[in-house]
Amino acid sequence: MFEIKIDNARYWKSCVDSIVSLVEEGTFNITKEGITLKALDPSVISMVLFSIPNKAFSKYDVDKPTSVGLDLTNFAKMLSSARLEEQLIMKDSGNKLAIEFVGPLGKRRFKLPILDIKKEPEKEPKVTFESTIDIRGDTLKEILKDTNFLSENVGFRTEKNSFMVVAKGDGGELEEEYAGNSESIRKLDVTKPSSVTFKLDYLQRIISACPQDSQIKMSFKTEEPMRVDYKIGDADVSYYLAPYIES
Amino acid sequence: MFEIKIDNARYWKSCVDSIVSLVEEGTFNITKEGITLKALDPSVISMVLFSIPNKAFSKYDVDKPTSVGLDLTNFAKMLSSARLEEQLIMKDSGNKLAIEFVGPLGKRRFKLPILDIKKEPEKEPKVTFESTIDIRGDTLKEILKDTNFLSENVGFRTEKNSFMVVAKGDGGELEEEYAGNSESIRKLDVTKPSSVTFKLDYLQRIISACPQDSQIKMSFKTEEPMRVDYKIGDADVSYYLAPYIES
Amino acid sequence: MFEIKIDNARYWKSCVDSIVSLVEEGTFNITKEGITLKALDPSVISMVLFSIPNKAFSKYDVDKPTSVGLDLTNFAKMLSSARLEEQLIMKDSGNKLAIEFVGPLGKRRFKLPILDIKKEPEKEPKVTFESTIDIRGDTLKEILKDTNFLSENVGFRTEKNSFMVVAKGDGGELEEEYAGNSESIRKLDVTKPSSVTFKLDYLQRIISACPQDSQIKMSFKTEEPMRVDYKIGDADVSYYLAPYIES
Numbered sequence: 135m136f137e138i139k140i141d142n143a144r145y146w147k148s149c150v151d152s153i154v155s156l157v158e159e160g161t162f163n164i165t166k167e168g169i170t171l172k173a174l175d176p177s178v179i180s181m182v183l184f185s186i187p188n189k190a191f192s193k194y195d196v197d198k199p200t201s202v203g204l205d206l207t208n209f210a211k212m213l214s215s216a217r218l219e220e221q222l223i224m225k226d227s228g229n230k231l232a233i234e235f236v237g238p239l240g241k242r243r244f245k246l247p248i249l250d251i252k253k254e255p256e257k258e259p260k261v262t263f264e265s266t267i268d269i270r271g272d273t274l275k276e277i278l279k280d281t282n283f284l285s286e287n288v289g290f291r292t293e294k295n296s297f298m299v300v301a302k303g304d305g306g307e308l309e310e311e312y313a314g315n316s317e318s319i320r321k322l323d324v325t326k327p328s329s330v331t332f333k334l335d336y337l338q339r340i341i342s343a344c345p346q347d348s349q350i351k352m353s354f355k356t357e358e359p360m361r362v363d364y365k366i367g368d369a370d371v372s373y374y375l376a377p378y379i380e381s
Numbered sequence: 382m383f384e385i386k387i388d389n390a391r392y393w394k395s396c397v398d399s400i401v402s403l404v405e406e407g408t409f410n411i412t413k414e415g416i417t418l419k420a421l422d423p424s425v426i427s428m429v430l431f432s433i434p435n436k437a438f439s440k441y442d443v444d445k446p447t448s449v450g451l452d453l454t455n456f457a458k459m460l461s462s463a464r465l466e467e468q469l470i471m472k473d474s475g476n477k478l479a480i481e482f483v484g485p486l487g488k489r490r491f492k493l494p495i496l497d498i499k500k501e502p503e504k505e506p507k508v509t510f511e512s513t514i515d516i517r518g519d520t521l522k523e524i525l526k527d528t529n530f531l532s533e534n535v536g537f538r539t540e541k542n543s544f545m546v547v548a549k550g551d552g553g554e555l556e557e558e559y560a561g562n563s564e565s566i567r568k569l570d571v572t573k574p575s576s577v578t579f580k581l582d583y584l585q586r587i588i589s590a591c592p593q594d595s596q597i598k599m600s601f602k603t604e605e606p607m608r609v610d611y612k613i614g615d616a617d618v619s620y621y622l623a624p625y626i627e628s
Numbered sequence: 629m630f631e632i633k634i635d636n637a638r639y640w641k642s643c644v645d646s647i648v649s650l651v652e653e654g655t656f657n658i659t660k661e662g663i664t665l666k667a668l669d670p671s672v673i674s675m676v677l678f679s680i681p682n683k684a685f686s687k688y689d690v691d692k693p694t695s696v697g698l699d700l701t702n703f704a705k706m707l708s709s710a711r712l713e714e715q716l717i718m719k720d721s722g723n724k725l726a727i728e729f730v731g732p733l734g735k736r737r738f739k740l741p742i743l744d745i746k747k748e749p750e751k752e753p754k755v756t757f758e759s760t761i762d763i764r765g766d767t768l769k770e771i772l773k774d775t776n777f778l779s780e781n782v783g784f785r786t787e788k789n790s791f792m793v794v795a796k797g798d799g800g801e802l803e804e805e806y807a808g809n810s811e812s813i814r815k816l817d818v819t820k821p822s823s824v825t826f827k828l829d830y831l832q833r834i835i836s837a838c839p840q841d842s843q844i845k846m847s848f849k850t851e852e853p854m855r856v857d858y859k860i861g862d863a864d865v866s867y868y869l870a871p872y873i874e875s
Binding site: 273276279280283305306307308309310311312313316317318 | 699702705706709711724732733734735736737738739740741
Binding site for chain 1: 520523526527530552553554555556557558559560563564565
């Protein structure tokens with residue numbers, strides 16, 4: 135039995151968006167401490183780790199750890215009906231998740247079937263990263279948009295004092311260079327220069343839920359999976375993305 | 382012979398939008414009193430009744446009752462060219478309707494063939510309604526949008542003091558409850574509780590032309606056609622929509 | 629060897645848009661005086677003549693006349709990445725055009741292959757025009773939009789003191805009339821009334837890059853190609869468009 139209340143329904147929608155951008159279904163683990171979710175995308179190229187502490191909620195009654203498997207696409211659609219100034223209550227109701235929006239104009243109650251999702255997500259990749267950068271979310275979104283028409287892949291290179299983005303295709307090539315400790319790149323730590331390429335589409339989905347003006351932390355090692363971290367309010371979202379290696 | 386002038390061409394466009402959302406062609410009946418139109422949609426599930434009094438027009442010269450059958454889709458496209466501050470003059474011109482926009486920058490004259498539309502629309506359904514509600518147009522539009530991803534149908538239930546909207550599909554279910562005499566529901570008259578389901582798509586088209594902030598009146602009886610009424614300025618628009626009955 | 633710098637990268641983007649709306653590839657001729665381009669569209673119905681003087685650029689080092697053939701579609705996509713307050717530097721780099729955006733946040737360097745475009749564009753049509761009009765760009769855009777649903781062609785008629793636009797299709801007909809020396813038509817010179825029809829789609833592409841509020845000059849002669857001229861800042865853009873003659 136649990137009953138969880140959040141004062142800003144639209145905030146919870148943005149949390150779920152950070153998951154549904156990669157996976158269509160997943161299992162929330164609800165414990166006394168908070169809610170977590172870990173899932174691999176269907177193509178097994180990327181992994182999302184979501185976690186939000188109980189303090190993010192205005193009411194958080196959880197008597198025992200519970201797993202709630204959901205069709206996240208439908209969950210996100212329900213949540214997108216959130217109006218301004220609406221609160222959200224989630225509780226279990228038999229084999230369904232009851233979602234109640236409470237606002238000045240009335241109540242809306244959705245019910246979403248709870249699914250038994252078998253597959254256990256794989257372990258997180260173990261990588262000793264050699265470069266990390268802190269970059270503004272909107273800067274990274276613009277950079278990725280620049281490369282869009284050139285290639286399906288985008289390369290990242292780090293050096294002692296610079297972060298470089300490269301893309302190359304039949305139509306031309308692009309190289310962007312950003313200095314560390316600049317307005318866009320607040321922090322750049324390079325123990326060893328890294329060079330690694332990723333599928334652009336996945337990267338764009340991974341950062342799509344990052345709030346405007348938020349910082350994104352990217353961690354690299356040459357030809358290894360990257361890790362992406364950002365915060366959505368009190369929630370922590372992390373992703374792993376496998377490198378693209380030309381065959 | 383008629384010549385009808387309207388000071389705000391865009392207003393007349395919004396009137397025609399309330400008809401063209403359901404039917405592609407129809408016959409305007411132009412009498413000394415005003416203009417009316419009654420038409421069934423091609424699938425015979427819904428009916429629109431439009432009427433506007435002569436006082437809505439700044440010039441209204443009609444010497445005898447006239448029928449003007451039009452391709453309403455093309456009529457609406459012509460009207461969507463209306464610019465700010467343009468006046469509109471409609472008159473008969475042989476077997477065509479002449480439409481003249483007069484604005485500060487010049488004149489635009491459209492001509493639209495007058496069609497001989499045979500089919501007489503059926504009689505209006507006779508229903509002794511048991512529930513009526515007055516709801517804000519934008520509230521109803523939001524409610525219908527909420528149900529969109531769940532089902533192609535939406536159910537309405539009325540009780541003494543509440544109005545309920547229900548939708549159910551494989552992806553989940555939704556129940557919204559609104560009290561009478563609230564900000565959204567200004568009036569709720571229930572002589573007998575009603576329960577009836579409609580095709581969502583038709584309902585959305587029926588209310589699509591309702592001006593922002595206008596009131597919509599809905600009248601129900603269990604498993605009978607509903608009636609929807611709203612005003613667009615001086616014009617009265619009414620619709621009947623057959624209930625959806627699961628086979 | 630050339631190095632050309634423009635202080636407002638987005639301005640240069642709007643210049644290239646005026647070319648790419650008609651042709652997918654073309655050759656810039658870069659001389660000490662400035663940059664020109666002449667190209668026929670692939671269907672050989674229209675021709676664009678672009679020219680911009682060296683004074684439009686904040687740095688203009690050109691040691692000898694050079695031809696730079698480009699895939700203009702890709703060039704335009706690169707240029708659309710221009711951010712606010714970015715400068716643009718173009719220079720040759722082997723068999724590529726190097727394009728560098730320099731802004732407050734960092735540098736972006738694109739490289740675009742230089743193509744060897746064989747076909748020499750035909751000579752400009754020689755027409756002794758009989759009517760010319762100066763019309764506001766946004767007025768002409770609205771006029772063409774009005775005719776959109778009626779026909780794929782649009783007719784222009786000039787008379788001593790009026791400019792008329794006509795379109796006719798199965799769905800109806802349209803006639804717009806504008807007086808000379810009005811707010812929309814600043815100048816109307818008619819030595820002989822003209823009547824000529826053009827493909828709407830081409831006309832819309834020709835004027836698509838005309839800045840808001842700019843004047844467009846159109847020159848006509850009955851059943852002859854028209855000429856369209858407008859300015860984008862210091863750049864002059866001219867087009868010829870063959871008349872549409874019903875077969």
